[in-house]
Amino acid sequence: MKGSSEKEKVLKLIRNSLLDKAEIPYPSLDMDLDFYAPLNDDPVMIFAENIVESGGKFIYCKNDDDLIDKLFSLIDYRNWLNHIVSYGDKLKEFLIAGGLHTNDIKDNETEVGIILCHCIAARNGSIIITSNQTEKNELQKFPNILIIIAYTSQITIDIKYCLNQLSESMPQWITTINPSYLLKEEIKELYLFTVENLIQTEN
Numbered sequence: 016m017k018g019s020s021e022k023e024k025v026l027k028l029i030r031n032s033l034l035d036k037a038e039i040p041y042p043s044l045d046m047d048l049d050f051y052a053p054l055n056d057d058p059v060m061i062f063a064e065n066i067v068e069s070g071g072k073f074i075y076c077k078n079d080d081d082l083i084d085k086l087f088s089l090i091d092y093r094n095w096l097n098h099i100v101s102y103g104d105k106l107k108e109f110l111i112a113g114g115l116h117t118n119d120i121k122d123n124e125t126e127v128g129i130i131l132c133h134c135i136a137a138r139n140g141s142i143i144i145t146s147n148q149t150e151k152n153e154l155q156k157f158p159n160i161l162i163i164i165a166y167t168s169q170i171t172i173d174i175k176y177c178l179n180q181l182s183e184s185m186p187q188w189i190t191t192i193n194p195s196y197l198l199k200e201e202i203k204e205l206y207l208f209t210v211e212n213l214i215q216t217e218n
Contacts, residue, residue, distance in 0.1 A: 058137035058170045059209065065140030069195040071205035082164065082210050083113035086129075089162075089206070090115070098126040100158070102149045106131050128158035133186075134169045134177035140194055142207075143177050145186035154190065157197070160204040166212045 063073040074089075076082040090096055101107045101117040106129065110117060117129065131148040135141070142163060144154065171177055174191070198205055 058172055059167055062135055062137040062140060062170055063209070065137070066194055066205075066207050069140060069205075070198045071194050071207055074206060074208045076208055076210045078212075079109075079113075079210060082208055083110075083115060085208065086110075086113075086115060086162070090127075095127045095160075100125050100128050102128060102130040102154055106148075106164070125156075125158035127160040127162065129162040129164065130154070132163050132165045132169065133189075134171055135165055136172070136174040136177055137170055138173050141174050141177075142192040142194065143174070144190045144192065146188050147186045157201050159202060160206075161197075161202050162206045162208065164208045164210065166210050168212050170209070 063075075066073045074085055076085055090099060097118070099117050100120050101110055102120070107117060110129070130144060133143045133145045133148060135143070142165075144163075194205055194207075
């Protein structure tokens with residue numbers, strides 16, 4: 016009966032805590048106030064620096080055609096053509112339209128993989144990938160070499176801006192990648208191809 020007695024004590028403490036209305040310790044605290052100091056540089060540049068510091072490779076592309084050209088150059092230089100897979104049907108169709116054919120995913124021992132991302136948080140370099148990018152539950156294990164394609168419009172300041180966008184099309188799963196940890200623990204090489212898709216205006 017000792018267990019019952021202990022349980023009653025716990026329930027009594029919970030009831031008493033619900034009855035006692037404690038004062039708010041910090042009534043003037045603004046929960047909507049930004050925790051971090053504002054960034055004084057372009058988020059794309061900040062993200063590029065974070066990727067390079069983490070040991071990854073940052074490749075800037077002027078447009079989709081430039082992306083395909085640079086992907087071809089890298090794949091040809093590293094002799095990856097017969098070892099590369101793409102995650103997601105939309106990405107595969109885009110690459111095929113550019114003349115780049117990738118292999119089907121057959122097992123978890125993929126050598127080189129290309130994937131799109133949902134968004135990027137420039138401040139800490141986090142990369143968010145969801146099931147909306149792969150369209151299927153294909154990303155069970157990271158390949159040895161990972162190529163991520165992102166557009167400049169997807170690069171935000173902080174991760175909260177990335178997460179706010181998820182309500183538009185809620186995915187089945189979300190993966191947040193820390194490039195520094197990923198390169199140390201799970202993959203050998205990381206390439207981030209960033210494609211310009213924001214309209215540049217003169218001041």
